[in-house]
Amino acid sequence: MKLLLLPLLLVVQILLLLLVQPNPSCVGATPTDPFLSSISAPLSSPISPIASSMATFTPEGSEGHQMGSHKKMLIPLIITCTALGVVFLSLLCLWIYHKKFQHKSHKKSGQSSSDAEKGLALGPFAGKFNSIRMVSKKGSVPVIEYKVLETGTNNFLDSNIIGEGGFGCVYKGRLDDSLLVAVKKLDCANQDAEREFENEVELLHKIQHPNIITLLGCSINGDSRFIVYELMHSGSLETQLHGPSHGSALTWPIRMKIALDAARGLEYLHEYCSPPVIHRDLKTSNILLDANFNAKLSDFGLAVADGAKNSKNIKLSGTLGYVAPEYLLDGKLTDKSDVYAFGVVLLELLLGRRPVEKLSPTQCQSIVTWALPQLTDRSKLPNIVDPVIKDSMDLKHLYQVAAVAVLCVQPEPSYRPLITDVLHSLVPLVPVDLGGTLRVTQPGPPESTPVSPGH
Template sequence: MGGKHANKLREVQREITFYLQLFPLVSFVDTTRSWERLMSRAHPYKDTADELHRVHHSEHGIRFNTETLKVTELGDQGVTQSPEVFEEKRSERTSIRSVNLDQLVVLDDVGKGAVLTFSQILAATNNFSGRSLIGEGGFGSVYKGKLPNGLEIAVKRHDTSSHQGEEEFMAEIDVIPKLRQENIIELIGFCVQGKEWILVYEYISNGSLASIIRDETKRTSLNWSKRLKIIEGISDGLLYLQKHSAMCIVHRDIKASNILLDHEMNAKISDFGLATKLAPNATAEVLVRGTWGYADPEYVATGIISDKTDVYSFGIVLLEIISGKLCVSESNIKGTSQRVIFPEFALKNRKKLHKLIDPSLGAKKHERAQIMQCLRVAMLCIRDRAEHRPTMSEVVTMIPSSKTPKDRKVPALFLSKLYACTQHMKVLNAFCSLSVF
């Protein structure tokens, strides 16, 4: 009994220490954010809104024009150069200010070790050497490092010329430390010293889902059981964010390059820079930001997010996993325009969904039924109107499982959703007039 009380006391002390160290950072960011909100309201600017409302709304897809920003995605943890990230124009980009917080705060309740200083980060990354560089992202450069205890880490160092800044940094350190789920990437800590803003994560060895889909050799090594495992991991992670994390979290940037895969091909959802917390079953009006091809068309047109926003993006990723194709055409990636493959291609072939399947899969007979079921779920997820999409809890119950019910860890509460799921499937079957192999 005494030991339990001592452990609880230590946990409380660690939380108090963590938040005390956070105060200097929060105070100046709060002031900056307040000013930015006054200068740049959450709803779309008039010129952006006028353009977005010329969007074609239908179940046959959606087109929208936004200012495309050239960025580079996470490398060894999933880098690809593609001008696919968009955001509404801001009146002013907030720059990083100098903060006197010469310390990396490590969340030691996760059991990863002692507090690290900036000099220890330098040592871990060999002074941010070129050999340690594993990629470039929207936030900045990403380096692979190793702590003295042997733990491999991914260090994301802010680039002052980046369009991302305090808001994304604060979203990461505000959201991820509170999450405890195997399909959510672990934030080990962060560092602020002068103009240095650094985020430190667990290192994920197999990189991103996007990098594997893009590499033909790696993609063909992904049999159906591995792909289904990835699908289950992503869906379980999203369900956790919405239902079991003590807050409803909308990620807002679910895409193949933000899904990392560990050495056992377990999916890890990463990059929470755009994450927004909602009350259960609520909606919110926010600045429209995201990634071309993955973003919920209703959110892009209205600026309103809900728990169905990530469901749409999940549907696109699901189609990518099954088809072995990324949603944005690679051939036009360096041009002035991009061609979005999904959902147009999927909707065009909705009566012959098997045409979407990656030929390299070589699925067995019992696997084909699972693949077709996942395709049906994807078609439900990518419907234009949020009210016509299933919830994430319904999605989880509809996805075929490679696990036993005990291993699946789906709460009994969601079994009551099966009737609603059945109704969704009836609608889809009528819509698709599905053919089988």
């Protein structure tokens, strides 16, 4: 912009100097105004040779003719300067318009290409939800048309419900006649549900990890909010452990694999996200399993980024039985709060019991309180293991897992290990084909008994 104005300013300055410069051919014509003299003095040297040559070829007594010709020269000069000014102003306007148009078209093309890659129907968020359209450097969150979700879930039929949460249900759906998805429907009539919706969409759009659920898109319809995920065909760990099958499909190696997968997901949140993310609601219902029992963490509505620094401003939330004592009593939230919850999940995998069991209408018992005295007693430990997996594991491995669980559920947070340490303890206990480093030796064929010649 400045470069375009410089030539125009230079022409205007020369015009002004010509207008105020005295006629050099007139004898005795000197500037009487000191201010005018000060302006014309610095430029007298470059102009004087031209002026003197003009005086040489001017006949004596032709001052009036000379003034008239000077005026005639100024008229084309003024017209030229005006034309130049119009040209430069036109160029300036075109340049500004081009810059704005180029920025908008680039932005639109970037968004459309990103949305096209998702293969989903996109649309803008309305009103106050514009803040979550953005979410990361990779582009806007894919927004799926509500009618597509309505059709894909058969108008949110009850028989398609595959899970239930505090603010709504999760439905099984099908998009484009091929893509199976899970659709979480949230009733956002209150601010808490609305905040969880925005929080989960924002966090999951930034996170990509094999052990964390994949966000496919979201949608808005009235007071309802929808989050669309990849479908995990084996449901939640809670359903597998405490549902009709009572864990019959979960062998000891599979349980250790699930624990390892969950630890890897937590390690990514704690160690590799910037700022670190605390899940804050880790439990078996939020650990989802695919057809091969690969585990992924889900439900990030309560998750917080940099929670250790912002714990004073965070409302106390969580699920009874999984909430760490320091967070429950003092509101102190750290990554060790997730470690405690992971320890409770590990106990569920070991013992096949729920985190809190009702002993009577007025009395409940925590799995931590019940199990801790027996977990450290090697003579009692094999007797409290889930009957489905009893006697199916190496006792050394059982003792190791129990020791890890005991450390994770310590009342004092500083006594609990980091999730990275937990991960390193579990890797050697999981077979290689399931993601660990344990090499399982297959039993060889029984040796044949030699037969003596006399028989």
